Amino acid sequence: MSEFDQMYREVILDHYKNPRGHGELDDADAHAEGQNPLCGDEVSIFVAFGEDGDTIDEVKFSGRGCAISQAATSMLTEMVKGRSAAEVAALPRDELLDEIGIPLTPVRLKCALLGLSTLKLALHKARGTPLPEEWAGASSDLELK
């Protein structure tokens, strides 16, 4: 498989062209916006919790971005639905990266993780917990709105 086909493999293209969870939620329980300062890309994440106030019932995203960031965020929405907010707020980034499954340079890594860091930010804000150390760097890239 060429590097090219690897990077833009079928599943990435599919998520990019048909993003799951695209849209917004009017009465989101958790919400945050993130920005990649390198390219100006923006993503908004909206989360609705279930009755227990912890299970992620619904998650939507909007914004603009490259294929990698759009596909990654789309995959993310599928990954986290039905899981507990506490768990997702601490989700190891490798879980998402494994799912994406393509080699990423540091610059593209930022694209791939934009959705995840914004989601974590939304969850931490909603739950009133501090951002974990690991995200300290990334979070300061995010526009906190």
Add this chain to the structure above:
Amino acid sequence: MSEFDQMYREVILDHYKNPRGHGELDDADAHAEGQNPLCGDEVSIFVAFGEDGDTIDEVKFSGRGCAISQAATSMLTEMVKGRSAAEVAALPRDELLDEIGIPLTPVRLKCALLGLSTLKLALHKARGTPLPEEWAGASSDLELK
């Protein structure tokens, strides 16, 4: 002749060890102090004019400095005595450098010219004339007191 003997040739050593015009004048008609910021050397120049208010009757210097600057200033006092202030205020530096007669690097040039620039400063101050363009750079090295 070795470079060494050239630089510290007899006449330089003589002026250095037996400086002419060393001292101060109490009622100087013209006076200035100069400093070489590279090494912190300082020289004070004192001039007395003749009755015409222009002829340099007496010129003295004090201060500390390296052999080159001391010898050059000593030679200078011999060179300018009896000449008109207006003429000396415009003295081409090569006239002094020819007299010194040794090869000088840019750093040592500053040493050799410290006395001359201070003397010119004193004369221009006394005569109320602006420093010539040529000295604009050098003069800002001088402490104007």
Add this chain to the structure above:
Amino acid sequence: MAVRTKPRLDARKLRADFPIFEQEVRGKPLAYLDSAVSAHKPRQVLDKLRTFYETSYANVHRGVYTLSELATAEYEGAREKVARFVNANEARELIFTHGATESINLVAYAWGLDNLGPGDVVVVTELEHHSNFVPWQYIAKRTGAAFRAIPLDDRGELRLDTLDEIARSGNVKVVANNLVSNALGTINPVERLGAWAHEQGAIMVVDAAQAAPHHAVDVQQLDCDFLAFSAHKMCGPTSVGALWGRAELLEAMAPFNLGGHMIRSVKLEETTWGQLPYKFEAGTQPIAEAVGFGAAIDYLNDVGLDAIEDHERELLVYALERMAEVPGLVTYGPAPERRAGIISFNLETVHPHDVAQILDMEGVAIRAGHHCCQPLMAKLGVAATNRASFYLYTIPEEIDRLVEGLHKAQKLLAQ
């Protein structure tokens, strides 16, 4: 005397001076179309750097010994070359800095902190690079001056019709503009803005970071007060640049960085400043880098700035023509006559990161991003653009490969 015909450059021949092109990227020859962000270095510059370190290196202006004298002569010789390159009156008006950004900060801080206050207006344009925008915004805020940006029209042109209104809004004290836009390639009407600045009693600060590498810059003709540029965009090393300023202004200003070498006398009670240009060169200077900068100036002079400009314009015309073949491709910026060898563009529905990534897989390096011009991006209504930029070593085949890659990106990702 020989009659000189209009000089042309032979990019293919010059290319051989640049070792970077000897390697392959992802198995393909490197097509480097990102010279606006930084240029590659010819062997002549790299050799000079190395020889200098190996035979003449020492700290400058400080030692009585031979090596230090040698190093000082090389360093000051470089200053004269760079000063002559922009047609400065005197070498002491040319201050070595660490780049255009620092040059502009120097003026913003050292001139701005003492000369700006409430009621004053600092004017930039929406087309500025952040380096000629943010320092002014910051110092204006610190001093209480107003900060205004000359807006752009829909075609990305400066709206000079807003000048009167700006002049009425307060005392215009600074006008800052780039001579060539790094994002659109626009050659800006700097002389005109400068004349207006001087009518207002303002200083005119020209950011020539993008101009100096590509066409002859003459501070006398521009009639500006300060001019900033960087070596690394003109085949020189990183970490060195220059600020040219009018001697009267530089002499009247406070220094910026403080420390060794820029002083006349230091006492607990008071410190006095050294003479130009040293007053603005605190600490150990960018010694080897300045020497390398001098070598880069020699290189550019040998090739000829007019020849470089003509070459880039030819490539620009060719590239615009070829890129028009790509469906859904939009280009930004003015007509080729008023433009340096820079093309910003977007492929409809394909994100610039993806375009650049796909091109990289073909060995073609272009830039994708906001190009440090967020205010302009906001005006264009995009987050980012792709940008291809040319230099003296660029050959038409590189543009052909760019166009092929764009077709590929289009096919793969357009929705």
Add this chain to the structure above:
Amino acid sequence: MAVRTKPRLDARKLRADFPIFEQEVRGKPLAYLDSAVSAHKPRQVLDKLRTFYETSYANVHRGVYTLSELATAEYEGAREKVARFVNANEARELIFTHGATESINLVAYAWGLDNLGPGDVVVVTELEHHSNFVPWQYIAKRTGAAFRAIPLDDRGELRLDTLDEIARSGNVKVVANNLVSNALGTINPVERLGAWAHEQGAIMVVDAAQAAPHHAVDVQQLDCDFLAFSAHKMCGPTSVGALWGRAELLEAMAPFNLGGHMIRSVKLEETTWGQLPYKFEAGTQPIAEAVGFGAAIDYLNDVGLDAIEDHERELLVYALERMAEVPGLVTYGPAPERRAGIISFNLETVHPHDVAQILDMEGVAIRAGHHCCQPLMAKLGVAATNRASFYLYTIPEEIDRLVEGLHKAQKLLAQ
């Protein structure tokens, strides 16, 4: 695991790494005894610089393409090396600057302008290099804070007995001191001053320009808040240095230089800053220079900082002994145990310029001047001193030649 005996260095062998020693000066082999002002560069560093430019050069953090990724990896790799070298907690606390002088100015401006005012006291010492003296004096004046210098006693030692009086004179907000004096070689009681600074609620700024090349520096152990140093004194290129700072302080501070790359978002109304360390690295960074700095760190680590320190101390003891033979020679500075490989001295009645000049004719390079320490010179009651300083490539023969030259100067010029 192998048992490691105390490492020693072989200066004669290391010397072969330095091309500068292959040439003669005035027909004699070069004896370079001015490393305190700047060190020479080993082939390893020069090779790295060249290879980087030839194979991996591009602007960093900006491109999606391969070369830019390579360059970024090299640049950030260098940051990690330098951060580890001073035992920083995190690489983002390590900011690449253009040298120690700029590092100190960064803190003085960016921290000082917002945190100093009337009633506050900024404390330096009479032993500081101008680069750790003048910025503080200047910013204190701009902000209305008082500026004090801990005085020296007749032997050139800091008079710590004055601290109480200083503390009573106002709110001490900054204490700035060099870890090693470039003029006397004194290793200063920085930890003690730092503890006192923290008692006063002040920040402790350490100028390690002269320490970092010569012995292991550990910011955790020093317990300081900022630490500044330069690559060119530690076998690295010119035009790059570092500022280490505590992340909390750096995060709370305003930036210094403004421009490309240090921003998060730029709008006409407001600009927000990027994350550490980029917030403090405006414009194109000293890219190749930082990479060369990394190579210099590798080189020093290979030789071993402890070995360097021991080697210099041996030379120091030997030199002090040999120089005592020269009639009329006065040395300044503390005992060898508390001292780096630096000797300031004067020959009675012979001016330092003449001493240095005569030595140069013998191929021996030493420095003559105020060493950017005018307050110290005033204290010593001299305009200038001679200074010989050693490094890892210094051999005892160079000291022998120094001593011979001193005899010669003495004979020729002493009155």
